[in-house]
Amino acid sequence: MDAFDHQHEHGLRKLWFVGDVHGEFQHIEATLKAARDANSLPNWLVFLGDLDIDHLPLRVVLEPMLTLSPELRVAFIHGNHDADSYAHWECLHDSGEAVVLHGRVVDLDGIRVAGLGGNFLGRVWAPPSTPTFTNKAAAMKRGPFGWRDGQRPSPKLHGAIYPEDVATLGQQRAGILVTHEAPSCHPYGWDTLDQLARDMGVLRTFHGHTHDDLSEAYAQQRVALGFDARAVNFRCIKNGLGEIVDDQQFHLKGA
Known part of the structure; x- marks a missing residue:
């Protein structure tokens, strides 16, 4: 891990992971403005789910940030609240040039980052229980008669984690894994995510969802x-080294 941080230190500092924003983006804009003034803008923003927008497409929401930093790239995974309705799901994925990380490994300026969005939904799969559905396509079916009269499957099925998502990622390699759900070091975390991280050989993971930051306690289990x-944490930003990023630090640096 030390060798990874040393080799990629510059890139990791320019890689910002954004916790659950739930429709509020002003803190990101303030931090980007302060970073611009200090000549320390990131290269990437990676949202960890629960952007929670249902009134504007993500590509529109991102416009003020991209105005502040035209070279900025954006990636995201979905959270459980991004599937609260079809409007949520569609607004999130009307994302312009933002990169959808879910179920993929993407090279972000030399750092391989994998993404697993969503949550473990009991009616789909809550490990270690046997899954009801192995993939989204199966969950979206409604028997031989299908969906009639304009009905659609529950949007929550879009936000669920499926066994095939995990299995597909587990066959790949990455340096960082981002998830919405927490690994088992959190009291409400999941052993399945531990195993996924080990299968992929990742050195560091980032998660949102729990609206807390128990990273110091996690370190005891490393x-x-x-x-x-x-x-x-909720409406928090960390860089790829795991350091908190906010507008105040840039104001202090420029003082």
Whole structure:
């Protein structure tokens, strides 16, 4: 891990992970403005789910940020609240040039980042229980008669984690894994995500969802986990080294 941080230190500092924003983006804009004034803008913003927008497409929401930093790139995974309605799901995925990370490994300026969006939904799969559905396509079916009279499957099925999502990612390699759900080091975390991280050989994970930051406690379990787990709190930002990023630090640097 130390070798990874040393080799990629510059890139990791320019990689910002954004915790659950729930429709509020002003803190990101303020931090970007302060970083611009300090000549320390990031290269990437990676949202960890629960952007929670249902009134504007993500590509429109991002416009003020991209105005502040035209070279900025954006990636995201979905959270459970991004599937509260079809409007939520459609607004999130009307995303312009933003990169959808869910179920993929993407090279972000030399750092391989994997994404697993969504939540474990009991009616779909809550490990270690046997899954009801192995993939989204199966969950979206409604028997031989299908959906009639304009009905659609519950949008929550879009936000669920499916076994095939995990299995597909587990066959790939990455340096960082981002998830919405937490690994097992959180009291409400999941062993399945620990195993996924180990299967992929990741060195660090980031998650949102829990609206808390128990990263210091996670550090006590690092050896047992086999990776460095980091939480990103509600409306918080951390860089790829796991350091908190906010507008005040840039104002202090420029003082």
